[in-house]
Amino acid sequence: MAHVRFDHVSMSYPGGHQALLDLNFEVEQGEMAFLTGHSGAGKSTLLKLIMRMEKTTQGQILVDGVNLNRLRASQIPFHRRRIGVVFQNHQLLFDRSVFENVALPLRISGYSSRDLERRVRAALDKVGLLDKEKQNPIELSGGEQQRVGIARAVVNKPSLILADEPTGNLDPKLSKEIMSLFEQFNDVGVSVLIASHDLNLIGRLPYRVIGLENGKIIGERPPQTQEEAPRE
Ligand SMILES: Nc1ncnc2c1ncn2[C@@H]1O[C@H](COP(=O)(O)OP(=O)(O)OP(=O)(O)O)[C@@H](O)[C@H]1O
Incomplete structure (x- = not known):
């Protein structure tokens, strides 16, 4: 069974703007794929x-x-809890510590404090920020802030990660590091769908690319084998 399946999906915003038109595609369980296309x-x-x-x-x-x-x-809350979401601007709270930012989804779900601490530290460990838990996100670099956003997205152990321009503000080296983090989660079976217009970065990676234009799928690049994948 596909993890995500779109069947003739169209979507218009109130006021009549047609944002998506007759989309048909699937994301397989455990697949990592990119969604690309111009702004809008x-x-x-x-x-x-x-x-x-x-x-x-x-x-x-x-x-x-x-x-x-x-x-x-x-x-709906139960459905959302199974999805980890990463945004370009992190959407972190700057009046709380890194630990509290990552703990937020668990506090909402009502975890006991022991379980919560264990899970938050495991998530911070995965993104390499265990030593920054007491800091305020404002004291961290852009790349580190994005890692906090990723830790928060995975703290509930989602089976699906959705990321919207997760490397939008980062330089190429940091962008690559963020992509390797997504790859690590994908390696342990998490499905990952990343929206990005960073064609340079996507082009170097072997994953399927779905191209959108004016709300329609205009083409797909299938996953690349090792021989096909462009070399660094
Ligand atoms: N809340 C909204 N109300 C009305 N129209 C909207 C709304 N959100 C998005 N749109 C319109 O729907 C279309 C698709 O927008 P969307 O944000 O999904 O594009 P995008 O590919 O993510 O663009 P970007 O890369 O700039 O974020 C655009 O024409 C946009 O103006």
Whole structure:
């Protein structure tokens, strides 16, 4: 069964703007894939549909076989908890420590403090920031802030990670490091879908690329084998 499946999905914003038109694609369980396209192509809208922050106006989306059109309002928080989301601007709280920023999703889910501490430290360890837990995110570099955002996204152990321009503000070296983090999660079975217009970075990686233009899929580059993948 596909992890995410779009079946003839269209989406119009109130006021009539058609953001997505008749999308059909799947993300397999454990796959890592990129979504690319110009600004306004519909990348963020597509990710918001998967999180059920927006609703399809036509067609259906299945996540783990569950039809999102049929989710009741009370089931939406549970659905979102299984997805880790990473944003370009981190959306960190600058009046709290790194630890508290990563702990936030667990506090909302009502974890005991022992479990919470264990999980937060495990997430910070995975992104290499265990020694910064007491600092305020404002004291960290852009790359480190993005790592805090990733730790927060994975602290609930999601089976799917969605990232919206996660390297948008970072230089090429830091962008590569952030991509290797996503690869590490993918290596242990997490499905990853990343929206990015950094074609330079995407082109060097072997993953499937889905191209969007004006809300439509205009083409796909299949996953590359090792021989096909461009060398550094
Ligand atoms: N809340 C909204 N209300 C109305 N129209 C919207 C809304 N959000 C996005 N749109 C429109 O839908 C289209 C797709 O936007 P979307 O943000 O999904 O594109 P994108 O590919 O993520 O672009 P970017 O890379 O600039 O973030 C755009 O034309 C945008 O103006």
